[in-house]
Amino acid sequence: MTDTNDTTTVAQPDDATLSDRVEAALRAVRDPAAGLSVFEAGFVEDVTVTEGEVRIEADLHALDADTGQGVVDAMLRAVDDVDGVEGVHVERASPSAEGRASVGAFDHVVAVASAKGGVGKSTVATHLACALAADNDVALFDADIHGPNVPSLVEASGPIHATDDGDPMPVRRRGMDVMSVGLMEDGAPLAWRGAMAHDALSDLFENTAWENDDVLVVDLPPGTGDVVLTTLQDVPVDGVVVVTTPFHSAISDTGRTVELFRDNDVPVLGAVVNMAEYVCDCCGEPNDLFEASTDALDAPVLAELPFTKELQGTPEPGDVPESVATLGDRVRTALDEAWTVGAPDDAVDIRDCPPEERKQRVRERFESLDGGGAFTLVSDRDPTPVGDFLSRLAETPRAAFDIEVRRATPDDWVLETTKP
Structure with missing residues (x-):
């Protein structure tokens, strides 16, 4: 002094x-x-x-x-x-690796995927990350190595620095970590073959020194190629959000993508239907851009986002349009319930039953019901064939049953029907 x-x-x-x-x-x-x-x-x-x-x-x-x-x-x-x-x-000062996390240290990893390009997947991924950043320490990873758009969408720029141990450090964007191969390349087209892409992505997944460690949002490339499969192998993904437009071919392809993730034991948190409508600047009336049903998605719709200038702007961590904030809340809830089956207490659960006991349990429960009684079955395999068994038990044609089968988690199916 x-x-x-x-x-x-x-x-x-x-x-x-x-x-x-x-x-x-x-x-x-x-x-x-x-x-x-x-x-x-x-x-x-x-x-x-x-x-x-x-x-x-x-x-x-x-x-x-x-x-x-x-x-x-x-x-x-x-x-x-x-x-x-x-x-x-x-x-x-040289950055230190002390206190920095690897990809395995995140509480939750959310992947954002699409069956096709051009549906607004990266836009949804960046907005979702910014929505989650309102209440969490969030990191955003751009795994779309052939078309890394995340840096431009959130206005993040390099250079990438390294820790004392030589590990790449993400760029900070108002408290949110951002990593992308687009922060390290010089703007030239990236024409990497499968093995090169696999190695580059695996290296970034393994070695990036994150500062935040609550939620990692991963923007996957469109489709179901090597990079997507590499991500599922290298990263403990807790759930995926699929993005589509309400165009019939996009909906159909997205339904198959949903099955791919479930077959790889990744819970599908839900779908985002992007460009669902356009509100006329002159009259204020909403107009559908496409006419298609989302029933083929076989996944809950988390949000239907309009085609609007508001969603074409630069999202800020913790400050996003209301529709995206709602999406963030629904994704958090879906993460908490990702491995929850959601069946009633009186459901017949045959997941841990020996094969010879499964039919007996189904028979006992179904025959105990009065006509019009609700029957729910939880299984560790697709229970669709059980419908024929119930038809024989009831001595009623299979067509008389209104049976709904859904895949509640990657490992669990639920069959719901009513006894005739």
């Missing part, structure tokens, strides 16, 4: 009082996103003053390249204006 006594002040070394003035100047420099001083934001690691020369050690890895350079420029200007400063230099 500087002594206010004039005699004492004159006797102190010049560097001591100059250090106080330099620090005061730096405290006036703010983090543009958080509104904190560079000290409060943790950007300044150390300040040394020697014979009028000021050296500032700054850790700016949490900022994207443009914002970080802006903070550096602001610190240089602030300190250069201090009387007695002969020169000033900002040295960026």
Whole structure:
């Protein structure tokens, strides 16, 4: 602390009082996103003053390249204006791997997929990540290595820095981690063959040093190729959100994609129907862009998003359109219920039964019901053939039964019907 006594002040070394003035100047420099001083934001690691020369050690890895350079420029200007400063230099501190997580450390991993390109999958993925960031520490991984659009959609830019151990670090976007091969390439087309794509993606999945570790949102490439299968092998995906438009071929293809994920033991959290309608700017009337039923999806519809300029803008972590905020809430709920079967207490559960006991359990429960009674069966395999067995038990044609079979989780099926 500087002594206010004039005699004492004159006797102190010049560097001591100059250090106080330099620090005061730096405290006036703010983090543009958080509104904190560079000290409060943790950007300044150390300040040394020697014979009028000021050296500032700054850790700016949490900022994207443009914002970080802006903070550096602001610190240089602030300190250069201090009387007695002969020169000033900002040295960026080497980032540390301490406290950083691998992909396996996330509480939840949500993949966003589509059967076709051009349905708005990356737009949904980036908006969903920003919606989840309202209540969670979120990371966004762009696994679409042939068309990495995430950086431009969230306005994130490189360069990618590395930890002391050489692991790539994600770019920070207002508290959200973002990683994409698009942050490391020079804008040239990426024409990688299968093995190269597999190795590049596996390396990023394994070695990226994440700062956040609550929820990881993975933007998959369209279709069901090598990159999608690599992701399912390398990453513990807790659930997938499929994106489609309400166009008949897109709906049909998406239904097959749903089955692919379930066959790979990945819960399908639900579907997002994008570009569901367009609201006329002139009259305000909504208009359907396509005419198709979503019944073939075999998945709950989490959201029907309109074709609107609002969803074409840049999403901000924690600040998204209302329709996307609702989608985020439904995805959180779906994650909590992803492995829940949702059958009534009196359902017949044959998942752990020996084969010879399964029919007996079904028979006992079905024959105990009065006509019009509800019958529910939970099985670890597709129970559709049970309909024929029930028909024989009731001595009633199979067509008399209204039977619904649904795959509740990747491992569980539910059959529901009513005894004639």
